[in-house]
Amino acid sequence: MDDTTTYEPQIIAFCCMHCAYAAADLAGSSRIAYPPSLKIVAIPCTGRTDMGHILKSFEDGADGVLVAGCLEGRCHFQSGNLYARQRVEHVAELLDQIGMQSERARMINVSAGQGARFAELANEFAETIAALGPTGLKKKSPPREIPLPEGKTE
Amino acid sequence: MIVADQKPIEDIKKMLRGKKKVLAIGCGTCVAVCFAGGKREVGVLSSALRMSTELDGEPVQIDEAIVQRQCEKEFIEHLGSQLGEYDAVLSLGCGVGVQTLADHYPTTRILPGLNTKFMGGPTEQGVWEERCQGCGDCMLEYTGGICPITRCAKQLMNGPCGGTDEGGRCEVDPDTPCAWFDIWERMETLELQDELMQIRPPKDWSTSRDGGRRKIVRKDLQKPTIEDDN
Numbered sequence: 001m002d003d004t005t006t007y008e009p010q011i012i013a014f015c016c017m018h019c020a021y022a023a024a025d026l027a028g029s030s031r032i033a034y035p036p037s038l039k040i041v042a043i044p045c046t047g048r049t050d051m052g053h054i055l056k057s058f059e060d061g062a063d064g065v066l067v068a069g070c071l072e073g074r075c076h077f078q079s080g081n082l083y084a085r086q087r088v089e090h091v092a093e094l095l096d097q098i099g100m101q102s103e104r105a106r107m108i109n110v111s112a113g114q115g116a117r118f119a120e121l122a123n124e125f126a127e128t129i130a131a132l133g134p135t136g137l138k139k140k141s142p143p144r145e146i147p148l149p150e151g152k153t154e
Numbered sequence: 155m156i157v158a159d160q161k162p163i164e165d166i167k168k169m170l171r172g173k174k175k176v177l178a179i180g181c182g183t184c185v186a187v188c189f190a191g192g193k194r195e196v197g198v199l200s201s202a203l204r205m206s207t208e209l210d211g212e213p214v215q216i217d218e219a220i221v222q223r224q225c226e227k228e229f230i231e232h233l234g235s236q237l238g239e240y241d242a243v244l245s246l247g248c249g250v251g252v253q254t255l256a257d258h259y260p261t262t263r264i265l266p267g268l269n270t271k272f273m274g275g276p277t278e279q280g281v282w283e284e285r286c287q288g289c290g291d292c293m294l295e296y297t298g299g300i301c302p303i304t305r306c307a308k309q310l311m312n313g314p315c316g317g318t319d320e321g322g323r324c325e326v327d328p329d330t331p332c333a334w335f336d337i338w339e340r341m342e343t344l345e346l347q348d349e350l351m352q353i354r355p356p357k358d359w360s361t362s363r364d365g366g367r368r369k370i371v372r373k374d375l376q377k378p379t380i381e382d383d384n
Binding site: 050051052055056058059094097098099100135136137138143144145146147148149 | 162163164177182194197198200201202203204205206208209210215216217218219220221222232233236
């Protein structure tokens with residue numbers, strides 16, 4: 001990045017399609033701005049979020065990862081968002097251990113009707129990440145994966 | 155199953171110091187189901203190590219592999235042609251997997267990514283407990299299926315010590331049930347208390363961890379050869 005461009009933190013937001021994704025959509029249609037560099041990945045439930053998804057997002061150039069699920073107690077699949085929260089907390093600890101800041105991974109909870117709240121939390125997160133600055137990681141080609149021999153399954 | 159836990163990232167980084175290219179190999183059996191060294195854990199650990207070493211200014215390229223069972227050479231043979239390009243292998247198998255890799259590839263540096271803890275199983279989601287110490291002379295028939303060698307802190311053979319509280323908890327740790335309290339309750343349920351009153355000879359400990367590594371030879375399963383006098 002050269003000095004003439006303004007640093008815009010790259011944020012990946014894994015959004016549950018039953019709530020946060022709809023909330024982001026509502027924010028958009030209500031013309032409530034949230035950072036354009038926030039890239040939304042729709043997932044069936046935040047319980048589908050794997051720690052690997054979050055870490056690989058950072059490896060692929062994200063400066064912050066947001067996991068946005070339903071309000072606690074209101075998960076479409078009962079407890080997916082609670083599992084997601086535990087995983088995000090685990091990743092945050094891991095980030096501290098590897099020399100990145102735990103604040104770069106955050107879980108938020110919004111209902112489908114809370115478009116303004118989604119935008120508010122997304123903007124707040126973007127400010128946090130902007131204050132932290134880039135991760136310092138360079139984007140590289142993905143690692144080689146040696147699969148199981150043909151015909152073998154895990 | 156064999157239950158293991160991942161080593162702290164700092165410890166693994168110390169082992170990887172000076173290495174440029176490392177292959178992390180997971181195992182799809184015991185350590186996969188206790189979420190310590192399966193494909194998913196290989197991905198997460200490798201990713202964390204790649205980022206951490208890069209941020210330290212000494213990046214290590216970490217590639218990922220998974221085998222179905224790291225403790226048998228037939229399952230790791232296909233890796234032979236690939237290992238030459240790596241400075242080291244980080245095994246996310248149990249201690250048996252690490253040693254099988256090291257025995258099979260003696261010229262490759264094999265490093266352990268896990269601490270192998272015990273033989274046990276899950277007691278609730280996210281909790282594993284030890285259940286067997288492999289003493290080689292199973293006595294579960296006398297104790298209602300509860301192992302006093304594993305579950306009693308003193309490995310007592312003839313009933314509880316004086317350190318059991320009224321709720322049947324061990325004095326060593328109030329979260330630990332007294333094995334002999336549980337054994338008595340179980341035998342009562344089975345209406346077999348009388349069996350606990352029988353005098354038994356001392357346990358044969360020669361089958362346990364006395365003479366170095368233990369071995370089982372099954373002649374019926376060994377590779378057959380043609381007998382000379384045929």
